[in-house]
Amino acid sequence: MEVRKIVTIIEDVFIEGEKKVAKPVRKVAAIAVIKNPYAGTYQEDLNPLIDYSEEIGKVISERAVEALGKDRKVDSYGKAAIVGEKGELEHAAALLHPKLGTPLRSAVGGGKAIIPSVNKIGRMGDSIDIPLHFKDAAFVRSHFDGMTVSVSDAPKTDEILLAVAVTDGGRPNPRVGGLKKEEAKGEDGLR
Numbered sequence: 671m672e673v674r675k676i677v678t679i680i681e682d683v684f685i686e687g688e689k690k691v692a693k694p695v696r697k698v699a700a701i702a703v704i705k706n707p708y709a710g711t712y713q714e715d716l717n718p719l720i721d722y723s724e725e726i727g728k729v730i731s732e733r734a735v736e737a738l739g740k741d742r743k744v745d746s747y748g749k750a751a752i753v754g755e756k757g758e759l760e761h762a763a764a765l766l767h768p769k770l771g772t773p774l775r776s777a778v779g780g781g782k783a784i785i786p787s788v789n790k791i792g793r794m795g796d797s798i799d800i801p802l803h804f805k806d807a808a809f810v811r812s813h814f815d816g817m818t819v820s821v822s823d824a825p826k827t828d829e830i831l832l833a834v835a836v837t838d839g840g841r842p843n844p845r846v847g848g849l850k851k852e853e854a855k856g857e858d859g860l861r
Contacts, residue, residue: 723765805860
């Protein structure tokens with residue numbers, strides 16, 4: 671597999687809704703732009719993409735956690751992919767689902783909750799909203815969030831944009847109730 675570029679995006683939120691946040695929230699996305707080996711063809715066996723997701727997943731997951739900062743603990747995570755026009759959604763699924771979770775969980779120091787994901791077919795410069803959830807309990811409502819990312823020259827028609835995102839907090843100034851992070855048991859990945 672061939673990586674054309676890796677892009678890291680860091681976002682720090684200090685004010686939300688005209689109110690300063692108690693603790694600034696940092697979101698980081700690490701994005702790999704890779705050549706799609708199956709662009710323009712139908713391939714029954716997608717195992718090479720599935721296996722490669724573990725390798726590239728480790729690289730971008732570690733990069734995202736490193737960019738979050740050594741003094742910051744990962745609270746939330748998510749993943750996403752945009753497949754260029756000559757590819758298909760199943761190419762994104764091959765990268766996102768069977769094996770990418772292992773290196774992402776390893777990089778963030780665990781994670782019992784499902785890693786939320788999204789994929790789509792797109793063009794260069796298209797954005798994608800990476801869904802985010804609390805890493806140890808999916809129903810922590812304050813952490814239902816997302817990070818919008820794009821790369822101006824990706825994906826080309828024969829490429830795939832693969833992204834992971836991590837945060838060190840939930841939404842700034844959350845106030846819609848539900849299970850709080852401090853109340854989560856994190857035993858079953860749900861509550």
